[in-house]
Amino acid sequence: MSGDLTLTSVTKSFGRFTAVDDLYLTIPEGSFFALLGPSGCGKTTTLRMVAGLEEPTAGTITLGEQDITRLKPYKRPVNTVFQSYALFPHLTIAQNVAFGRRRQGHKNVDSEVEKMLELVELQAMAKRRPAQLSGGQQQRVALARALINQPQVLLLDEPLGALDLKLRRQMQIELKRIQTEVGLTFVHVTHDQEEAMTMADTVAVMNGGRIEQLGAPEELYEAPATTFVANFLGQSNLVAGKVVGRDGSVIHLDVEGTAITAGSARARSDEGDVWVGVRPEKVYISEKDEERGDELNCLVGGVVSDVSFVGVSTQYLVRMPWGQELTVFEQNTGNRERFRPGDPVDLLWRPEHTFLLDASQDAAAGVDREGE
Amino acid sequence: MSGARDLPAAPVDKALPGHSDEDTRRRGPAGYLLMLPGGLWLALFFVVPTVTLVSTSLYDPSGSLALGYQMTGHWQNYTQSLSDYSPQIVRSFLYALMATAACVLLGFPLAYAIAFKAGRWKYVMLVAVIAPFFTSFLVRTLAWQYLLGDNEFLVSMLRKVHILGSDGYLLDTPFAVVTGLTYGFLPFMVLPLYASLEKIDPRLLEAGADLYASPLSVFRHVTLPLAMPGLVAGTLLTFIPASGDYINAELLGNPRTRMVGNEIQDLFGAGDYPTAAALSVTLMVAIVVLVLVYVRRAGTEELL
């Protein structure tokens, strides 16, 4: 397509530290794209290279047909909403919003500015200065200041990081609405997986300067490709297992002496040692030896070791006979009593919810994440 | 005003060491070009003169300005000036020390009050600290001459309450000189102290009160260590100029309160450049040594 943003073999090093490592990425025109990763994964550096605030050590960046790799920031049809907004403190809100239009030589921008302020619902604040606005209002000014220029790509650098939780949710919906309305390409950098999944059509999970996995939020969540994605995006139970056979699209495994099955659709590895993964909310916790259907995977002999009540759900930690603790989330439907620590239990889940990962990876990658 | 200041700071991507340095500090010749004019000025009129001063201090003092001096490596200028003027040197440092101590005693409460207690009067109080500055230093020193005068309000008061004897006086005493020095350099103490104190989060003081209970130990364990950079800068900015000053000694003192500055000025006036230069170098070296010892003891080397 004409307006796709394409990064080809882009590398950025600071001295001996490689922030972005041989990155290939195509962001389709008009999409809401999220770059998700822990701090230091290279996502902000990638964004700054697209904005022109950082020059790649190697590789090319193109926007449509145009090579913008070494173009000055003010020559690119790209605008940024900065992490701390970077509103000009000496200018009023209206002047801040008008800044880009005026630099491009437009004379009568007042009505445009007014329309933009209307879009972000800040008409009343036009004459104020940034310091007189709340964090959420400043964020909206930063958005208006970038959007008014009708850039081909809008870059958002952790734009909601400074806001409190409630405001953040509100702004997430707002941003999504605006993006649908104006139809621009949004590239959103964040370390908040929930934020990325709520807003973006496509999410790229970055780690150590590389992209671990790219896809629609559901796809990343349900079929993670690496242990890092499995742990960084939500939570996962990863148990060591061994592939013992294959029967069409059904893979037979041995997990600590128990036979279980998995679908090949979510298998990244289908021979030898593997990590057998299942999301905590997919697991059904049942009383010991409770009757069940044969088609379910089942790990028996667990003992509840911890129960935390978190309102909508209850989170159980269950110690398995081989010593590992697995996590189970259960909706608080009120249909049955909660288990107590020490209760003997079995764990059950549907085979198609199982995902298989290459056993050569660190099972704890991406677990210890910041800002959560 | 519920400005952005009240909001938590945005999380900053801190994983790239020296990252922000990398893109804000440019390489290339522009930096040197910008540095050049000012750097030349400093080199030509600060570094070169210091060298000239040292070499002048080694000239044979028997020459004169009109006839020119002979460079003879006459180090006796130093022994001579030291033996002639050591009382003035010692006195200079003593007065400067007393004035600095007085500045700390007066300046700390003021800086603290501006930083934590002034509320919306902060800016007004800061202006008030600087404002007297603009009335010429000499004119204000003359005002002290008047205030400390024998027949004026202050002396008669002190005589009445028998702090001074019936023929006691203040003007032309060491007390007057130190008062003048204290007054003259007080803003140099208050401003850096304020700058340091202002950066302290008041919540730290509350946390301190929560943990230590007594206001005095909060001051000792929290406020004072955090104010240290300002205190060190303030004492240096007060002590150094005070030890070289001669205006206060001349206008508020007597012949027995003369400081080393008076002597250097008089020697230059009398045309004895080598001795004056030797005395000047001595003063400079003494100050450098004192400052180095002080800064090392205060543990704030990074200031220099």
Place this chain on the structure above:
Amino acid sequence: MGRAGRWLGEHLLLFLGLLVLLYMFVPVFVVILMSFNDPASRNSYTFDGFTLHNWANICEPYQMCSSLALSLRIGFFATLGATLLGTLMAFAMARHRFRGRGAVSLFIFLPMATPEIVMGSSLLALFVSSGAAGILGFWTIFIAHVLFCLSFVVVTVKARLAGLDPRLEQAAMDLYANEWQTFWRVTFPLVFPGILAAALLSFSLSFDDFIITNLNAGQEVTFPMFVWGAAQRGIPPQINVIGTIMFVVALVIVASGELGSRRRAGKLGT
């Protein structure tokens, strides 16, 4: 004790601070008072009677107004020179990478840590030993004043630059401002209060300097030198008129500077 004691505890420091401020202002009050003095004799420096004569005849004392004019002229040029050179240096130090930055910081700090008498005598030694004793006068005073103001300008402007978020300039570039526009639309307006403060400081340092000037002035007489001479002979009350005027002018500049920086900020960028 109780509530009264608590109130006292809360306000004691403020009270002490105000007392110290009062102490700082006492001589200023004397100067203002004395500007209206009608001295009984030439040598009298006591308040003998009220008059407006001094204000109506400011330039009456011989040489006073010419010395004042010289001080203002030197103050103006020294401020201009020091602010220009110092601002360039501050930008170099805050925004550029170069070798020997530690040495440079030291050489900027040293003049502030040198007693005036030492700096003055070094300069005199230089001028005399280079055979330039004859040219002592306006230009040697100018050189000296730029020198001792320079460090203060660098420190003041650098502090302001250090407090400037680099993202603001990046945001300007992102919003289609080229380097030149970024500097004049964003960097300069934001650093300007620092430059203005540095210039004000320079002027007051220059106008007030006596010790260094006295050594390097040759036959010229600046206002502080005139005051010094007068202190030996008998002080004309007009000196206090000048002191009062300086004080008032400074207050007006500081106050309007604050207002102006707000208004100026409002006009830029439209």
